[in-house]
Amino acid sequence: MGEQVMGSAVEMVLFVFLIVxxxxxxRLRSLFAAAMLFGIFSLxxxxxxxxxxxxxxxxxxxxxxxxxxxxxxxxALGLTTSEEVSPVKHRVVAKLVVVSTGLALAYGTLDMPAxxxxxxxxxxxxxxxxxxxxxxxxxxxxxxxxxxxSYRGYDTFGEVTVxxxxxxGAILLLGGRATRRREDTEDAE
Amino acid sequence: xxxxxxxMRVRETVVLRVVGxxxxxxxxxxxxxxxxxxxxxxxxxFQAGVIFAGGLIFHALIFGLDELQRAIPxxxxxxxxxxxxxxxxxxxxxxMMRGGAFLDYGVLNHHSAVHGQHLGILLIELGVGITVxxxxxxxxxxxxxxxxx
Numbered sequence: 001m002g003e004q005v006m007g008s009a010v011e012m013v014l015f016v017f018l019i020v021x022x023x024x025x026x027r028l029r030s031l032f033a034a035a036m037l038f039g040i041f042s043l044x045x046x047x048x049x050x051x052x053x054x055x056x057x058x059x060x061x062x063x064x065x066x067x068x069x070x071x072x073x074x075x076a077l078g079l080t081t082s083e084e085v086s087p088v089k090h091r092v093v094a095k096l097v098v099v100s101t102g103l104a105l106a107y108g109t110l111d112m113p114a115x116x117x118x119x120x121x122x123x124x125x126x127x128x129x130x131x132x133x134x135x136x137x138x139x140x141x142x143x144x145x146x147x148x149x150s151y152r153g154y155d156t157f158g159e160v161t162v163x164x165x166x167x168x169g170a171i172l173l174l175g176g177r178a179t180r181r182r183e184d185t186e187d188a189e
Numbered sequence: 190x191x192x193x194x195x196x197m198r199v200r201e202t203v204v205l206r207v208v209g210x211x212x213x214x215x216x217x218x219x220x221x222x223x224x225x226x227x228x229x230x231x232x233x234x235f236q237a238g239v240i241f242a243g244g245l246i247f248h249a250l251i252f253g254l255d256e257l258q259r260a261i262p263x264x265x266x267x268x269x270x271x272x273x274x275x276x277x278x279x280x281x282x283x284x285m286m287r288g289g290a291f292l293d294y295g296v297l298n299h300h301s302a303v304h305g306q307h308l309g310i311l312l313i314e315l316g317v318g319i320t321v322x323x324x325x326x327x328x329x330x331x332x333x334x335x336x337x338x
Binding site for chain 1: 223229270273303307314316325328329333
């Protein structure tokens with residue numbers, strides 16, 4: 001019981017930090033500092049996910065969000081300036097839309113099952129089969145891996161294809177070898 | 190911002206160069222651990238790929254893009270992206286040819302379906318790891334390559 005109270009206290013602190021960071025990122029004019037704060041935001045999210053026992057997701061968040069995204073942000077900053085240019089105008093309508101969307105989302109969560117509720121629909125469909133049969137059918141200790149790689153192997157294949165498409169898009173849009181080769185021939189001429 | 194680009198200043202930092210050189214092999218080793226230990230603990234191909242690419246990009250940030258592109262030319266990156274996905278899909282095709290459903294790893298081993306599952310998961314995680322590693326390097330190359338233009 002004490003452990004639970006302790007856990008939710010840590011979660012609360014992390015949530016408060018996330019909100020403070022989000023406000024800071026919105027208000028900051030220096031894009032370099034904002035990129036750094038985004039990294040910290042992801043790292044705190046990873047901590048929060050660890051508290052929720054979702055270590056695989058936390059791992060991904062820490063590696064992608066705090067690591068790779070920050071590098072990409074810095075790379076993008078190298079191509080532009082590190083200051084936000086025009087001071088943002090405070091539009092009443094825009095603020096109203098944002099606030100009402102936020103309130104609608106918060107209202108939507110009221111219908112969701114409580115956090116950790118064992119009777120939630122997600123825990124009653126195929127999840128019991130995965131948890132009970134994984135050891136016999138797949139035989140590896142990490143159930144997350146056996147769900148992702150075997151039971152849901154087709155979905156993961158789709159994800160890999162999405163990642164592949166992202167790279168193809170980046171190479172085509174940002175210019176991979178093709179543009180460089182064209183420049184080389186121009187130089188040769 | 191002064192006239193000296195950030196890249197130059199980073200490359201001239203001795204501490205960063207020395208520590209970077211020492212730490213990169215361990216990052217890559219950790220990525221391999223995450224890749225092949227995914228069956229037993231948190232991790233798997235996706236996380237391993239990100240860490241592996243992260244180690245290589247870290248190296249490129251300190252020692253320059255040319256060093257990394259000499260080790261891994263862009264053409265290798267493009268082949269690698271497709272190779273990982275091909276390995277994943279190939280496991281699915283092989284399991285179909287052996288009489289199972291697409292990506293049904295159980296049929297990969299004659300004697301026991303569980304061993305087939307182990308083999309299938311190992312191979313597809315490797316495919317995921319290869320694709321993710323090279324995808325991240327490809328994105329980094331195309332972004333970092335624009336600095337020179």
